[in-house]
Amino acid sequence: MSRAAGIGAPVGIYVAGVGLTPVGERWERSLREIALEAIEAARADAGGLRPQALYVGNMLAPALSGQTHLGALLADFSGLRGIEATAFEAAGASGGVAVRHACLALASGAVDSALVVGVEKITDRIGSAVNAALAGAADADHEAVQGVTPTAQAALLMRRYMHEYQVPADGLAGFSLNAHANAVACEHAIYRRAISAQEYARATKVSDPVNLYDAAPVADGAAALILTRREAYPPGGPLPAARIAASAVATSALALHDQADPLAFSAAAQSAARAYAQAGLGPKDIQVFELHDLFTIYAVLALEAAGFAGRGDGWRLAQDGQIARGGRIPISTFGGSKARGDSGGATGVYQIGEVALQLQGRAGAAQVPSVRLGMAQCLGGAGATAVTHILARDESLRQGSDSS
């Protein structure tokens, strides 16, 4: 096992179980209950494996549920009382960061198996409470205090991008249309409905130029993964296996005005570059990319930052079908944040679970044909934290084989 780039590429770590619960208004279930749903689904997928540690990704429970201390809470509630358990917070990148830390623990040999659950309970609160909590991802002293919300940040970035690169008013429509079209096949998506270009064009502006269809719905959700070292891959786990080929986190300034080039999405670019280096791959090798399309402009900037398009050209990828399931670089294959729905700190876990399903040929009607390498990237705030994971289909792991 080599350690590429000296930053802990987790060689030999596998996604041994995936549990994705429906994103939506889960009014009848509490935070711990939706987390349990995801955990039980992931454990069942992993042949009932009992993990040695729990890593929770969550952003909003302290603000919206009055609940901190999710590690012990969810370990206990899911029948795992006693195991090591900790929650990780990095705004919308919380889930990716939790996976990253599970990978570090597995790579170090501290544990052989880990459970990651990303969970958010949002829709029990109404009015400005949710917006205020979400704005906590921005710089509280210099942005949120002025009333800047995530949507306003996205509007500033989208306006600037459209100005810099002469993008027409509906230039980003394709990202929303693609996400909605893909979500039709996704059982855990909040909006399983295709939308038309006309609907996009008619949509109410949320924060000009961001319209209703540029912005992802924020809703309850929980997703869980069982991760194991190769030698601990459970006998009943899914095959072919999905191996984590790279795991990388990078950061930038929270405030847009503190970033020298906000449209560069520098943390996204850095984390992608680190991931490529760990895996010995480049953008040309990636066959599916679950990116964080919290706003359509974020999809564009993430594609450019990860090298799928040059600066100012990312928006064109949606114009000619390149981001569709049959295109050069399919994105949001289960709907993405735009149509699967965005569950804050759970998003990164959903994405990695979705990439694993694609690699294993378990994506059902959402399947992209012959995928061997996939990438997932989640963002905190306006890209101040970026977590990139690359997953590879691994047919060397077989049922009954000596996996050590």
Add this chain to the structure above:
Amino acid sequence: MTDSDRGRMLKPVNDVGFVGYGAYIPRYRLPAREVARIWKSDEDGLPIVEKAVPGLDEDVVTMSIEAARNAVSRAGIDPSEIRAVWVGSESHPYAVKPTSTIVAEALGAVPHTQAADWEFACKAGTEAIQAAIGLVGSGMARYALSIGMDTAQGRPGDALEYTAGAGGAAYLLGPAAESLAVIEGSYSFVTDTPDFWRRANERYPEHGQRFTGEPAYFKHIEAAATALMQATGTTPADFAFAVFHQPNTKFPQRVAKTLGFKPDQIQAGLLVPVIGNTYAGSALVGLTAILDVAEPGQRILVVSFGSGAGSDAFCLRTTDLLLERRSRAPSTRDYIERRTEIDYATYARFRGKLTLQ
């Protein structure tokens, strides 16, 4: 139908019906586009066309008296025979002091009568009707008057301000043999669901936004309607008309479709586009509009919804007495057509939204 379904249906020992009914809708109208103009909202997809607004000298007491007089006129009885005057509203002018005693006094129903105010958000009026069914059906009273009336509150700028209207209806209950519509059965479905509320001493209600839909309005209306149709052995095709609580235009249309009713079955009672959501009066004033046009021998399904939350469902069948009685008082349409449009500033003055030192 199982015994438990039949057992849950509310049916009195003696058959009861409506011997009279009366609507009241105040004259003033505030167009929804006028609210959108003030609050800089999109004028596409407004929830209604316009809402009825009470005048400066109107409140739930005066409006209840208007509707009750229409009901008594249609019934053609002596008001002193009324043994209960019950007013359901969430806009009672007093926190302590009954609306119903003032209404009873004005009608001439005092002093040998029950009088009480009812509260259950938008279903306070239908709750009062169920109680009257019990009072009359048990033989304790020959006639009982139940009213659902509101001058609904909406915080300026809130989504409710577009729809919070004013109006309602009064129903005089009596023996089935004297009735213009017989009540074949009734059913209530209630849970603790916090979708909409107004705390004591607060001026405006709060609501759970989208939570007011699926787990509140739709769940309760669908459950109540389905249970009552099962208990009475009826299907949507058996009803000439149906009326559901009308907080906006879309909700009653959607719940009707889900339950299997066709648009023409709800059209006559769908008043919300032109008078707004009259809260405790909403389903009941929709029913007066239906009774204004129904033929004898037709079935009508009525389902209210009150936040907090619950639905009361009623299965009615009109009788031959309907035709001669309905012309004895102004029709619901007469009140809708008696229309004076006002602007937002006048609305603010009428509704006391401007307070001067």
